[in-house]
Amino acid sequence: MRVPVLGKVSVFALLVMGAYTYYANSIPQLQSKPPEELSLEGGNVTPEQLVKAGEGIFKEKGTCEVCHRIGQKGTRAPDLAGIGATAAKRKPGMTAKAYIIESLLDPGAHLVEGYPNIMPKVDRPPIGLNRSELWAVAAFLESLGGTVGVKLDDIPKTAVAAEVKLPGDPKAGQAVFMGKGGCIACHKAGAIGASPVGPDLSQIAKIQTPEYIMAKILNPAGMGTVAGYPAGVMPATLGQTLTAREYLDLVAFLLTLKGEGAAPAAKK
Numbered sequence: 001m002r003v004p005v006l007g008k009v010s011v012f013a014l015l016v017m018g019a020y021t022y023y024a025n026s027i028p029q030l031q032s033k034p035p036e037e038l039s040l041e042g043g044n045v046t047p048e049q050l051v052k053a054g055e056g057i058f059k060e061k062g063t064c065e066v067c068h069r070i071g072q073k074g075t076r077a078p079d080l081a082g083i084g085a086t087a088a089k090r091k092p093g094m095t096a097k098a099y100i101i102e103s104l105l106d107p108g109a110h111l112v113e114g115y116p117n118i119m120p121k122v123d124r125p126p127i128g129l130n131r132s133e134l135w136a137v138a139a140f141l142e143s144l145g146g147t148v149g150v151k152l153d154d155i156p157k158t159a160v161a162a163e164v165k166l167p168g169d170p171k172a173g174q175a176v177f178m179g180k181g182g183c184i185a186c187h188k189a190g191a192i193g194a195s196p197v198g199p200d201l202s203q204i205a206k207i208q209t210p211e212y213i214m215a216k217i218l219n220p221a222g223m224g225t226v227a228g229y230p231a232g233v234m235p236a237t238l239g240q241t242l243t244a245r246e247y248l249d250l251v252a253f254l255l256t257l258k259g260e261g262a263a264p265a266a267k268k
């Protein structure tokens with residue numbers, strides 16, 4: 001009988017990821033509320049105010065601009081110019097409004113051709129938009145070539161998942177990043193590194209979930225290829241070469257990367 005070859009770290013990572021998901025789902029009462037939360041529930045708000053608020057969220061809290069530009073190609077995600085109109089044609093029988101909401105809450109349900117499934121659910125950490133904020137962003141997207149018609153009631157009431165700290169020492173992880181892991185040969189990470197071979201990771205913790213980051217290290221190809229970058233370049237052997245400790249420390253380090261030292265305009 002052949003036993004599948006699975007690196008020790010991979011098994012360990014699955015356990016940690018499982019624990020993370022378990023905690024995240026089991027303690028919803030530990031909501032982490034960012035300070036600048038927008039609440040529009042019950043208030044009178046004109047479509048213009050809503051669109052304006054949504055634009056602000058698109059640029060700031062939503063971190064959408066790190067991946068998407070409006071009217072500009074060459075970033076890692078589709079150009080959203082005209083999405084208010086094109087959204088109506090994406091899925092047969094689905095209205096523009098429904099498609100826009102789905103693309104925020106369940107981005108993997110429909111993939112734009114040529115792009116990988118890397119967009120995080122924006123109502124979950126690390127982006128974690130609340131219901132009012134989702135409403136505003138959806139209105140802003142509708143305004144790009146379409147008609148603003150989204151109502152607060154169109155946005156499902158969702159519980160914000162808790163943010164859970166993973167064990168691991170970021171300082172030791174930085175050493176792995178620069179040393180044994182070899183990441184620095186291809187990636188910039190805040191103040192360290194400068195290689196343009198792989199994406200700048202300086203704000204990876206702002207735009208990606210711990211699950212994605214953990215899985216990407218172990219199985220780069222399985223997580224899809226970031227648009228604008230070559231496939232098969234990131235080594236697939238890290239699950240075998242890193243120890244469990246090194247892996248956890250490395251992930252802890254990556255989770256500290258929240259934007260400091262990112263290249264201007266966050267383009268590749």
Ligand code: HEC
Binds near residue numbers: 063076107117118
């Ligand atoms: C980590 C990068 C990333 C971030 C952050 C991100 N997106 Fe995306 N988004 C993508 C990618 C890649 C796609 C294409 C694959 C897909 O359809 O899921 C996409 C698809 C979309 C689509 C569908 C576009 C179409 O033409 O059908 C919409 C709408 C969208 N994103 C809106 C947003 C908004 C709004 C935000 C911020 C709240 C955001 N995205 C944050 C990467 C990202």
Ligand code: HEC
Binds near residue numbers: 229230
């Ligand atoms: C030989 C070059 C190379 C090395 C070494 C390398 N990577 Fe990568 N990495 C890439 C490339 C190219 C991409 C983009 C293509 C893809 O998605 O596979 C990438 C993508 C990523 C992403 C996804 C980024 C995003 O914006 O979604 C993460 C996270 C990542 N690498 C982390 C690491 C870590 C951590 C290490 C060290 C343990 C490492 N990489 C080592 C080349 C490399």
